[in-house]
Amino acid sequence: MTRKWFAKAAAAMLAISVLAAGCGGAQKQETPAPAKPEPAPAAQEVKFKVGMSTDVGGLNDDSFNQAAYEGLKKAQSELGFEIKAVESKRNEDYEPNFRSLMDLKYDLIWGIGFMMKDAVDKAAKENPAQKFGLIDEIVTAPNVASVTFREEEGSFLMGVIAAKTTQTKKVGFVGGMDFDVIHHFDYGFKAGVKAVDPTIQVITVYAGSFTDSAKGKSIALQMFKDGADVVFHAAGGTGSGVIEAAAEQKKFAIGVDKDQNSLAPEYVLSSMVKRVDVAVFEVSKAAKEGKFAGGVTTSLGLKENGVGYAPKTLWNKTPAGTKELVEKWSDAIKAGKVQVPANKAKFDAWEVPKL
Numbered sequence: 001m002t003r004k005w006f007a008k009a010a011a012a013m014l015a016i017s018v019l020a021a022g023c024g025g026a027q028k029q030e031t032p033a034p035a036k037p038e039p040a041p042a043a044q045e046v047k048f049k050v051g052m053s054t055d056v057g058g059l060n061d062d063s064f065n066q067a068a069y070e071g072l073k074k075a076q077s078e079l080g081f082e083i084k085a086v087e088s089k090r091n092e093d094y095e096p097n098f099r100s101l102m103d104l105k106y107d108l109i110w111g112i113g114f115m116m117k118d119a120v121d122k123a124a125k126e127n128p129a130q131k132f133g134l135i136d137e138i139v140t141a142p143n144v145a146s147v148t149f150r151e152e153e154g155s156f157l158m159g160v161i162a163a164k165t166t167q168t169k170k171v172g173f174v175g176g177m178d179f180d181v182i183h184h185f186d187y188g189f190k191a192g193v194k195a196v197d198p199t200i201q202v203i204t205v206y207a208g209s210f211t212d213s214a215k216g217k218s219i220a221l222q223m224f225k226d227g228a229d230v231v232f233h234a235a236g237g238t239g240s241g242v243i244e245a246a247a248e249q250k251k252f253a254i255g256v257d258k259d260q261n262s263l264a265p266e267y268v269l270s271s272m273v274k275r276v277d278v279a280v281f282e283v284s285k286a287a288k289e290g291k292f293a294g295g296v297t298t299s300l301g302l303k304e305n306g307v308g309y310a311p312k313t314l315w316n317k318t319p320a321g322t323k324e325l326v327e328k329w330s331d332a333i334k335a336g337k338v339q340v341p342a343n344k345a346k347f348d349a350w351e352v353p354k355l
Contacts, residue, residue: 047082048288050075051106052280053097054087055113057210057236063257064236064276068112068135071280079285094119102130108287110280111135114181120144131292133283135276136181142295145287147279149300151181152188152342153333154272154307155232157326158254159192161270161309162230163200164322165252172203172223174242176210176235180343185234185256185272187347188340195329195352203228207238216241224249230269232256243268252317259310269317271310275300303334328355 050072054065075081086097094116101109110133111120117137124132124141131143138146162171173189175182193200205219216238220231232254233239246253247264255271286292300306315323332338332355341347
């Protein structure tokens with residue numbers, strides 16, 4: 001009995017397994033492949049942000065502020081920085097301009113010009129974690145990188161060019177405002193003239209403004225009327241009037257900060273180029289790389305290529321040998337053999353050295 005039951009059960013189980021195999025062959029089910037995970041979104045690179053506030057000369061002054069902005073634009077195009085420039089119409093705009101850039105979380109904020117010293121100093125003390133850069137003045141706070149220039153060295157070369165070129169033995173200097181920084185241009189220029197010919201007269205007028213081109217033109221026209229035939233300006237936007245007067249009278253002007261030859265190609269004899277653009281770019285780049293020079297003052301002169309004569313100097317309008325003489329003085333200054341006076345007291349005591 002038991003054997004018969006076991007045989008029947010085994011047969012039944014075999015039949016069921018065959019039936020199951022047949023059904024499986026007819027309706028084979030595939031195990032679905034596991035879903036591929038969605039790729040994680042690429043992390044967005046956080047851009048380094050650098051802002052600047054102009055002084056009252058404004059952004060498009062064809063001079064100092066514009067040169068600084070060109071440095072920022074280079075950082076934007078070559079290093080991918082996010083940049084912003086805000087303009088100041090008056091001195092009272094400096095502090096709110098800094099606040100607006102801080103509100104926008106700019107990593108480094110530049111104050112362009114010596115007139116911004118007090119505003120930078122105050123903002124740096126009140127915001128010790130914020131990095132600042134300052135051109136043409138010194139703030140010793142650990143979160144401020146200060147950059148100054150030895151303008152007297154480049155202006156000396158302008159004096160040599162003017163003295164070699166003048167036919168009337170009268171040249172002019174137009175300063176924007178009567179401040180120490182502008183004295184660097186003034187007395188460096190006078191020293192260069194003296195080095196060539198101490199009998200040449202230098203007519204000097206300070207306009208009292210960096211933004212009054214009409215006044216600059218009026219001053220230059222009077223200088224030309226009084227016999228000057230070459231006028232050097234260190235006057236920001238006021239200087240554009242000096243250049244306009246030179247072109248009108250077919251005399252020579254010498255520009256400043258940027259190569260200003262494009263303003264009057266036949267009459268801008270040279271320009272005392274001041275590489276504010278290089279300073280802004282290099283300090284900003286260092287800040288991005290974690291090498292911010294806070295509490296340090298960088299001084300740039302001929303030796304550092306921070307100042308010099310413009311690429312478009314009209315050497316063909318100067319007497320033969322002028323460029324060679326300029327290079328000779330430049331080399332001597334770079335080598336430390338000539339100390340150029342930067343103020344009246346030093347100029348009055350200065351004797352022309354023998355090269």
